[in-house]
Amino acid sequence: MSRVLVVDDDPQLLRALRITLRAAGHEVVTAADGRTALHEAASAHPDVVVLDLGLPDLDGTEVLDGLRPWFSGPVLVLSARGDSHDKVAALDAGADDYVSKPFDMSELLARLRALLRRGAPEVDEPVVRTPHFTVDLAARQVTVDGVPVRLTPTEWALLSELVRAPGRLVGQRQLLQSVWGPAYEKETNYLRVYLAQLRRKLEPDPAAPRYLRTEPGMGYRFTP
Amino acid sequence: MSRVLVVDDDPQLLRALRITLRAAGHEVVTAADGRTALHEAASAHPDVVVLDLGLPDLDGTEVLDGLRPWFSGPVLVLSARGDSHDKVAALDAGADDYVSKPFDMSELLARLRALLRRGAPEVDEPVVRTPHFTVDLAARQVTVDGVPVRLTPTEWALLSELVRAPGRLVGQRQLLQSVWGPAYEKETNYLRVYLAQLRRKLEPDPAAPRYLRTEPGMGYRFTP
DNA sequence: GCCGGTCTTGACGGGTTCCTGACGCGGGAG
DNA sequence: CTCCCGCGTCAGGAACCCGTCAAGACCGGC
Numbered sequence: 001m002s003r004v005l006v007v008d009d010d011p012q013l014l015r016a017l018r019i020t021l022r023a024a025g026h027e028v029v030t031a032a033d034g035r036t037a038l039h040e041a042a043s044a045h046p047d048v049v050v051l052d053l054g055l056p057d058l059d060g061t062e063v064l065d066g067l068r069p070w071f072s073g074p075v076l077v078l079s080a081r082g083d084s085h086d087k088v089a090a091l092d093a094g095a096d097d098y099v100s101k102p103f104d105m106s107e108l109l110a111r112l113r114a115l116l117r118r119g120a121p122e123v124d125e126p127v128v129r130t131p132h133f134t135v136d137l138a139a140r141q142v143t144v145d146g147v148p149v150r151l152t153p154t155e156w157a158l159l160s161e162l163v164r165a166p167g168r169l170v171g172q173r174q175l176l177q178s179v180w181g182p183a184y185e186k187e188t189n190y191l192r193v194y195l196a197q198l199r200r201k202l203e204p205d206p207a208a209p210r211y212l213r214t215e216p217g218m219g220y221r222f223t224p
Numbered sequence: 225m226s227r228v229l230v231v232d233d234d235p236q237l238l239r240a241l242r243i244t245l246r247a248a249g250h251e252v253v254t255a256a257d258g259r260t261a262l263h264e265a266a267s268a269h270p271d272v273v274v275l276d277l278g279l280p281d282l283d284g285t286e287v288l289d290g291l292r293p294w295f296s297g298p299v300l301v302l303s304a305r306g307d308s309h310d311k312v313a314a315l316d317a318g319a320d321d322y323v324s325k326p327f328d329m330s331e332l333l334a335r336l337r338a339l340l341r342r343g344a345p346e347v348d349e350p351v352v353r354t355p356h357f358t359v360d361l362a363a364r365q366v367t368v369d370g371v372p373v374r375l376t377p378t379e380w381a382l383l384s385e386l387v388r389a390p391g392r393l394v395g396q397r398q399l400l401q402s403v404w405g406p407a408y409e410k411e412t413n414y415l416r417v418y419l420a421q422l423r424r425k426l427e428p429d430p431a432a433p434r435y436l437r438t439e440p441g442m443g444y445r446f447t448p
Numbered sequence: 449g450c451c452g453g454t455c456t457t458g459a460c461g462g463g464t465t466c467c468t469g470a471c472g473c474g475g476g477a478g
Numbered sequence: 479c480t481c482c483c484g485c486g487t488c489a490g491g492a493a494c495c496c497g498t499c500a501a502g503a504c505c506g507g508c
Contacts, residue, residue, distance in 0.1 A: 074342070084328035091334040096342060097321065098335075104308035110315040111322075118298070118320060118342065140393035140442065152465060153441040190467080192485060199486095207486095216475090216484065376454060413457080416496060423497095431497095440464065440495060 001025040002116055005046035007037040007063070008078065009056050017050070020105050026112075034058025038066045046073065048115055050108075053079040053090065061093050068094040074115035078103070128163050130211055130224045133202050135163050142202070149201055154179065158194050159202075162212065162222040171219040195220060225249040226340055229270035231261040231287070232302065233280050241274070244329055250336075258282025262290045262406045270297065272339055274332075277303040277314065285317050290406050292318040294398040298339035302327070352387050354435055354448045357426050359387050366426070373425055378403065382418050383426075386436065386446040395443040419444060 004026045008014050011032070018028045029044045031037040034055045041049060049067065053060030060077065067075065074096040079086060082100035090098050097111050126138040133144040137160060142149045151159065157179045162170055172191055176184050184190065195214070199206040213221045228250045232238045235256070242252045253268045255261040258279045265273060273291065277284030284301065291299065298320040303310060306324035314322050321335050350362040357368040361384055366373045375383065381403045386394055396415055400408045408414065419438070423430040437445045 084331040087328075087331045088334040091331075091338045096338055104311075107308040107311045107315075110312040114315045114320055139391055140439070141391070141445075150439070154466070156442070187467095188484085189469090192487085193467085196486060196488095214485075378455070411456090412495080414455090416498085417456085420497065420499095438496070 001027075002047040003027040003029060003044065004112070005029045005031065005037070005041055005044060005049045007031045007034070007050065007055070008052040009033060009054065010052075013052075016105075020109065024109055032056075034060075034063045034066075037063055041067055041071055048073050048112060049075045050112070051075055051077050051095070053077060053081070053086070060090065064090070064093045064095060074118070076108075076111060076115060128166060128224065132204050132211070135159065137163070144202060151198075151201070155194055155198055155201070158191075159198055162220060166222055166224050169215055169219050169221045173219075175219065191220070225251075226271040227251040227253060227268065228336070229253045229255065229261070229265055229268060229273045231255045231258070231274065231279070232276040233257060233278065234276075237276075240329075244333070248333055256280075258284075258287045258290075259406075261287055262401075265291055265295055266402045266405055272297050272336060273299045274336070275299055275301050275319070277301060277305070277310070284314065288314070288317040288319060290401075294401055298342070300332075300335060300339060352390060352448065356428050356435070359383065361387065368426060375422075375425070379418055379422055379425075382415075383422055386444060390446055390448050393439055393443050393445045397443075399443065415444070 001024075004021050006014060006017050006021070006028060007030075008017070009032050014030055014032065018030060021028045029040055029046060031040045034057050037049075037051070037055075040046075049071070051060060051063060055063065058066075060079070064075065064077075075094065076097045076099065077090045077095040078099055078101060079090070080101045087098045096115055099108060099111065126136065128135045128137070133142060133149075135142050140156065142151055142156075142159070158175065161175055161178050172188055173185050175191060176187060180187065180190060195212060196206070199209050199212055203209050203211060211223060213223060215221055225248075228245050230238060230241050230245070230252060231254075232241070233256050238254055238256070242254060245252045253264055253270060255264045258281050261273075261275070261279075264270075273295070275284060275287060279287065282290075284303070288299065288301075299318065300321045300323065301314045301319040302323055302325060303314070304325045311322045320339055323332060323335065351358060351360045353359075357366060357373075359366050364380065366375055366383070382399065385399055385402050396412055397409050399415060400411060404411065404414060419436060420430075423433050423436055427433050427435060435447060437447060439445055
């Protein structure tokens with residue numbers, strides 16, 4: 001899902017964090033001291049940094065100072081010291097959150113989710129393009145060859161569900177459930193009707209779908 | 225500097241927070257229960273919300289749910305309960321930070337600074353122009369072909385909400401919520417009435433809207 | 449109390465969207 | 479070869495949504 005750089009000098013904690021973060025779907029990069037941390041942050045392009053303040057070579061604030069001029073992603077600071085003076089110092093040095101050891105792993109994960117959630121909209125590409133049409137998720141607008149096309153609410157709900165998973169197959173149950181609700185899991189003819197309408201509005205040749213393909217018996221797939 | 229909405233039912237804490245935040249250079253708006261909180265959040269346009277979870281009328285999560293669909297600024301949750309399950313729940317419900325009572329005031333301020341630092345600068349161009357009329361968001365004035373037009377408070381609230389998102393579709397729920405408050409989510413006829421009034425005052429041809437377009441079933445869109 | 453402006457509320461006609469059933473086609477199974 | 483399931487297509491009626499108008503409620507200033 002997203003890349004996390006974990007900086008800590010305690011190998012045991014590092015290992016625990018790596019396992020937990022992997023299980024939560026993150027890609028994990030680790031560093032055991034400040035110098036490596038700065039190096040890894042530059043080369044691995046993490047989305048978020050988890051930084052222990054008690055490092056053998058550099059002070060935690062020094063790492064933050066080295067990071068902040070060019071790294072714009074969120075930084076979550078871990079520390080054994082819990083008094084508020086340290087927290088204020090770290091937060092004002094550029095940290096986005098501060099968690100005292102010992103900490104609860106599920107809370108750490110939730111705080112990471114909150115940080116990533118906020119960072120995501122900027123990085124996330126809310127506009128999907130194909131050679132023939134573009135879908136702007138944020139503005140809720142579709143244009144074919146540059147001219148805006150009007151979609152009904154149902155058409156839009158269906159299209160956005162497909163476009164949010166480019167190249168991936170989306171099961172008909174999932175489509176029906178997220179557009180019409182859990183009670184309509186069996187009404188596959190709805191899909192046929194509305195897919196046809198979408199293709200008529202978007203595809204260059206609606207009879208030979210190029211972007212909104214159907215996988216017989218399984219579902220549909222949007223291929224940019 | 226920035227506007228803070230503080231939601232807490234303890235008048236003493238509310239007063240302390242107001243004084244401290246004022247001293248730190250913030251503008252402070254307060255609410256003592258969930259309903260007022262949602263209403264104030266809609267009308268006062270705060271940059272950040274400090275939300276106590278233990279409110280007399282609504283559950284804290286309900287306030288978050290009412291807030292999140294349209295409020296994009298950071299939310300810092302205060303709570304008397306400190307176990308990690310509550311923290312995870314609040315963070316996953318859309319909170320950006322979680323502080324347990326009793327808390328250190330300087331830490332709260334530092335966390336607010338961190339949240340505001342990351343928050344979008346919101347350097348919106350305060351004056352929006354179209355070939356036919358201009359909207360000055362800062363001066364609260366609209367001119368059509370150079371001549372000022374009088375708008376009622378409700379008309380203005382609706383127009384500014386639309387103009388703040390040029391080209392983007394604004395859902396009718398969001399419009400109703402931010403103009404009339406969360407209790408009016410279903411009164412879509414208000415929108416019809418006031419959109420008609422706005423079009424009569426602004427559009428060159430009110431019968432064929434060019435700038436304030438309606439997307440049936442979804443909402444309205446301002447296109448410059 | 450009166451009056452002007454503003455906000456709410458209800459009703460109606462016209463247009464659009466949604467659901468539903470029917471039909472034809474094609475490919476795989478028997 | 480035939481049957482049958484799944485898919486695409488089409489069309490019609492019901493339900494919904496929107497724009498419009500007007501009358502009553504509300505609230506301030508005078």
